[in-house]
Amino acid sequence: MKKYFIDRVAPKEERSLFTLVENRTAHSFDTCELNLFETHQSAENVNLMFDHFVLTSMLSGKKVMKLPEKKPFDYLPGESVILPPGELMSIDFPEARERNPTQCLALTISDDVIKKTMDNLNDLHPKAQTWGAWTIDASIFHLTNNMELADTINRIIRITKSEQGKVKDLMVELTLREMLIRLMQTQARVLFEESYNILSASNALANAIQYIKVNLRSKIDMNKLSDQACMSRASFFKKFKETMGITPAQYILKSRLQLAQDHLKSQYISISEACYSSGFENVSHFTKCFKQEVGMTPREWQLSNT
Template sequence: MKKYMISSSPTRKERSLFTLVENKSAYTFDRGELNFFETHQNAENVNLVFDNFVLTSMLKGKKVMTLPHQPSFDYLPGESVILPPGELMKIDFPEADLDNPTQCLALSISDDLIKKTVDNLCEYFPKAETWGQWQIDYSTFHLTNTQELADTINRIVSITKKEKR
């Protein structure tokens, strides 16, 4: 299956970094936050957790991701991960260095917005009775980006950056 990439952001120079591991740039809005993370050195067992539903997408480099009750996996550009609120990610950065930083984005979305969206789908666009209700399936958490997903994420990033200027 072909992987579709998300546009990466320019790599920050070392003197403008707050930290070399998971340096974060954030764009906050009413019902969520768009974060860009860069890691500029090899690191292991870095913990990351979000209070809300989160969609992460790899932009550059490689991570080894470990999630509760799942085997570790290589997380590469062209892939995304969807996680429920409070899910602990343990992350290794086996290849990150100053000349080859790892970049990832994380779009955190308010649980209220997710719930309202699912409720609206159930009310206004119900599935056939045999298919059940609309719901989020967290068992499908590691995705290969489709063209549609990559285009949507790129559009969200573009809109967010323009809104916050």
């Protein structure tokens, strides 16, 4: 699916850099610290560690991330990585150059604001029974940015640049708390997309998602879908949106578009075949939705992926 990117920052001129590798610019607030790291030459095995929970997002270039007990992976723009306090990163910069630096944002977040956000959610807006509690899952650490998560990160950057005085700290904290909610919603979508089959016997939301996946190629009855979660239609829609960050209808659409992409990986399938076999009833509507979600038409996507 389409990646959403964090706004790139204008690179520093070389004469203003303290170092060519992971040159750091920091902006401190009451609840977090926003760091911009720039690397202007290729390097290997650069170590970095933070004392607080950190959300990092790639702005430009490429890193190879090596984390304890995990396989190395490419880290690219449009992606974010979260890390607990004290976790050592070893980083390679294979493509960093003087005129094309690698840029990464690192947002360290105080324990207090994380606890306050999760406590408020669990007290005032608890998830439905069996759906789990509001929490940040350290095992889901490498994420593709969706629109909602990228938007909150970009707003924190804009507030840093444009606001002055103590109101700036308040605006950052409010946006930061929204970002934490978007992060947990993004993780929930990853978790249920990958594990709904395993969780369906004990988790009512996973059971509803399994119903969606099984019936994706046909018209889905929203009342029957709510029944799978053992909830009224209104309650199910409300709790689904709170937990996943999107409505059931939006989730169904995204799932159908992903299925269509799977079909279009074959050069022998037509656009109309991909449309109807993915649960769409109209090729024109399918093409419009596909372009909005993926950023190109079905034909363009097929030609670039076969």
